Amino acid sequence: MDTKNLFMTPTTARLVRAEYGLGLLVATVLFLTHLGQVRWVPAIALFLYIDLIGYIPGAIQYRRRKGELSKVYYVLYNVMHSMVTQGLVVLAWIWLWGPEWALLALPIHLFGDRALFGNYLKPFGLHFEPETHQAYRRFRSEYEAADAADPAPKHLGTLSWP
Numbered sequence: 001m002d003t004k005n006l007f008m009t010p011t012t013a014r015l016v017r018a019e020y021g022l023g024l025l026v027a028t029v030l031f032l033t034h035l036g037q038v039r040w041v042p043a044i045a046l047f048l049y050i051d052l053i054g055y056i057p058g059a060i061q062y063r064r065r066k067g068e069l070s071k072v073y074y075v076l077y078n079v080m081h082s083m084v085t086q087g088l089v090v091l092a093w094i095w096l097w098g099p100e101w102a103l104l105a106l107p108i109h110l111f112g113d114r115a116l117f118g119n120y121l122k123p124f125g126l127h128f129e130p131e132t133h134q135a136y137r138r139f140r141s142e143y144e145a146a147d148a149a150d151p152a153p154k155h156l157g158t159l160s161w162p
Helices: 008-031 040-054 056-064 071-080 083-097 099-116 134-149
Strands: none
Touching: 008 083, 008 099, 040 056, 040 099, 056 071, 083 099
């Protein structure tokens, strides 16, 4: 994926998930190492509120309406599952009440969603729940065929030694 090709192949998707997996590991180890200092009510509330606002309402409506869904649910999901939003929540929390280990519930939730489940922000053109889009199926097929026909990227040229 680059700025001109906004897609991920299965390999790049696994690499991105591995990066979030490292973030999940670091946040979880920090959380567990300071378990005795964690205030549990804020930790659980911070972990859950993201999905209570950003996922569950959309998931319920998606199932009720058999896939038809207002863009409002996508916006709610994306705002609540944004690192920017949750980073601002952390900053506001620290400003109002001070730093605490319970705040690690936020990156644990977001990194877990991305690393374990492969859930990223939701584009309007896709179903709310993961389902392979026919355009992506065509792209993947054409991309794999082109890759099989010519496995060497053209921009590398030939290697020569001085």
